[in-house]
Structures are given as structure tokens and as C-alpha cells.
Amino acid sequence: MSKATLKTRPWCSFCGQDVGKPQYPDKRKLGEFALGDCECGAVYASDPTGFNVGAAMVECLVYACDDNWDLAWDLLPEQDYLTGLLEDYDELTHQVVETRNLDGRRIKGILYFVRLHENIAELTAKLKGEEKTTGAKAADSSLAVQVEPVPDPKRIKKKANKNLVKEMVQNRDADGLVALCFDDKKTLRLLLRQLYEPDEEKLWATARLIGEVCSRVATLKPGMVSDLLHLLFEACADSASSNWGAVETIGSIIAARPDIYGSFTRHLLAYIGDPSSRAQVLWALGSIAEKRPDLVRNTSFYQLIGLLDSPLALVKGYMLRLLGRLKAKEVASQIRMMQEDTTPLIIYENGLPVQTDIGTLAKEALLLIDM
Numbered sequence: 001m002s003k004a005t006l007k008t009r010p011w012c013s014f015c016g017q018d019v020g021k022p023q024y025p026d027k028r029k030l031g032e033f034a035l036g037d038c039e040c041g042a043v044y045a046s047d048p049t050g051f052n053v054g055a056a057m058v059e060c061l062v063y064a065c066d067d068n069w070d071l072a073w074d075l076l077p078e079q080d081y082l083t084g085l086l087e088d089y090d091e092l093t094h095q096v097v098e099t100r101n102l103d104g105r106r107i108k109g110i111l112y113f114v115r116l117h118e119n120i121a122e123l124t125a126k127l128k129g130e131e132k133t134t135g136a137k138a139a140d141s142s143l144a145v146q147v148e149p150v151p152d153p154k155r156i157k158k159k160a161n162k163n164l165v166k167e168m169v170q171n172r173d174a175d176g177l178v179a180l181c182f183d184d185k186k187t188l189r190l191l192l193r194q195l196y197e198p199d200e201e202k203l204w205a206t207a208r209l210i211g212e213v214c215s216r217v218a219t220l221k222p223g224m225v226s227d228l229l230h231l232l233f234e235a236c237a238d239s240a241s242s243n244w245g246a247v248e249t250i251g252s253i254i255a256a257r258p259d260i261y262g263s264f265t266r267h268l269l270a271y272i273g274d275p276s277s278r279a280q281v282l283w284a285l286g287s288i289a290e291k292r293p294d295l296v297r298n299t300s301f302y303q304l305i306g307l308l309d310s311p312l313a314l315v316k317g318y319m320l321r322l323l324g325r326l327k328a329k330e331v332a333s334q335i336r337m338m339q340e341d342t343t344p345l346i347i348y349e350n351g352l353p354v355q356t357d358i359g360t361l362a363k364e365a366l367l368l369i370d371m
Helices: 053-064 069-074 118-127 162-170 174-183 187-193 200-217 222-236 246-256 258-271 278-291 293-297 301-309 313-325 329-336 358-369
Strands: 034-037 043-047 081-090 095-097 109-116 344-349 352-357
Touching: 034 053, 043 053, 053 069, 053 081, 053 109, 069 118, 081 222, 109 118, 162 174, 162 187, 174 187, 174 200, 187 200, 187 222, 200 222, 200 246, 200 352, 222 246, 222 258, 246 258, 246 278, 258 278, 258 293, 278 293, 278 301, 278 313, 301 313, 301 329, 313 329, 313 344, 313 358, 329 358, 352 358
Parallel strands: none
Antiparallel strands: 034 043, 043 109, 081 095, 081 109, 344 352
């Protein structure tokens, strides 16, 4: 399809998945906006003209608060909720039109997104007289993330370049990279170039660093990280690119912020069939399962159990790591039979290599399963 006619389905600014067409209430009032809900918990409002963003923002926020105006007016951006904006949206056909022209019509619409922080979402549910029980709540307080301070609008912004980003990566300067992301949005793309690294240890360390940086950037700019994840998944579709850390980086990002990007988890299974990325996919799923096992269990992960019989120690090892974190009692007896296997291997945790063996990983998995 030529760029002149390029049209795409609209996506959530937070989790990146496609969103349904926003709907107007049955009894529509003058000035009301069409509203919708994303599976990740975000809500959105459509302004077909693009001239009423402020009003759309207010209605979207009130909708997120279950029409509790008093609560909505008490909330503070960043501290209590995050926002996102998708431009060039055509409400009539429910698509994004990059050329801003469709069949002679000018396209200026926007989708405005709001996502409440978990504590505010729970408060909203309680005020409504309901208990909000979600996978995110079933996880624990370890998922609580400190929101980055809003950059001073009067600051002198830095320009990102390859050498500056490379130096920051070498120094593991997460603070500097986060600040640079807010100054120059191309920082994350430049970060990806640092994954082209023949040294395996450096590659894993860089993937871990990108996950940390994205976790912090997402507290203010979740759409920026969502765009990066789309780029990484596109790279994974090219088998020639899957070996340079794309899967590891995806896993690091989702594991760092499963509350926002957890819906991307299921897409990782698309790359399990490629032998060159199989171990990395299992590592990514295991890293996500450490904080949010429900996200992995909600996929068709049962198809992976046969990989316990893989002739490759690394695949078998990461499979044990995954099943332990899933508390997969279904395969406990099979795992017990592997406790005496002394086949050595090196796995990665938090960007660092760990020398271990299959038997040790089997015992660690059983400890988690029997808890």
C-alpha cells in the first residue's frame, strides 16, 4: 500500500493494542463525545474535529472516574493518572489516516486517552460500591512505580546523538538516559542501536538498561515506549534481526511495567517457532511471570511444555525457570525427574550471567511450585 493511501487501525497509547470504535451513549446530549475502554484499563474519548481537546480531556477523565465529577476534579496529572493522544483519527471509519485526507475529507480527529493509577482506579471502584479485582492487584505492591518528576519546561533541552547515547549506555547512566528521552524522543531509537553488540554480556546488560529506562519514561510518556515496542516486534518479524536483542528488550520492558504493557505478552509466542529466538522468548516470558504470572497463563503457554524435552540445555533451562514462576503443578512430576541432571549452562538474570545447571534450575522450580 502506498504511503499516499496508508490507513491503520487506532491503537491504545498505553498498551499499544488495537482499540474498538468509541460509542456515544444511547441518549446523546449536545457536546458529548464518543467513549471507549481498552482492555489494559485505559479509557478514551473521540474528538472528530480536533478543536475540542480540552473538553474531550475532561469528559474522558470523568468517564474514567465513573462519572464522579468531584473525584475527577481532585486528581492531578502524572501523580494520579496518565494521558495519551492519538492524532489523525477519523471517527466515521475508525482508522488513523496519516495523510489527513480521506476521499476528499480533511481528517483532524483525535483520540484522547486517560489511564488512572492503580490506587485511584481502586478508589473509583470502591466509591461505586464494588470491589475491583484484577491481575494487577493480584500481583503485589512490588509493582508500585514512582512517577518521574515532570521536567522543567524552562530547561535547555539536550539533543540526542549516537555518541552521547553510547557513552551513557557504557556508563549505565539510567538517569541521564531518562532525562534525554524527555528532551529528545529519538533517544529510544538510538538506544536500540546499542543492541548491535557481538559481546553477549554487554547485549544483555543493554537490554536490561533499556527496560529500566523505559519503565521510568512510561510514567510520563507511555506512548513513546509503546511505539518502541511496536518497532521491536517489527524487528522480530525479520528472522535476521531476532538475534540482536530485540526479544530480550521486549521482555525487559514488559517485565518492568506489566501494568501498562502486559497485553503485549501474548505476541511473544509468535516467535517461539524460530530456533534462533526460542530461548530468548522463554526468558522473556519467565521474566514477566516473575511479577505477573497471570499474563503468561492467559496465553496458550501449554503448547510450550513439550520444550522441557528440548535437546538444547538453554531452552530447557529457561523453560524450567518459566514453569517455576508459573507454579505449574501440572508438570511437577516431570520436573522432579530432572533434578539430577548436571548439564551446565549460563542464564541471565537482571542483565547478568549466572552459571548454573539443569538440576539446580529444576530444584528451584519445584521450590516455587510447592510454595
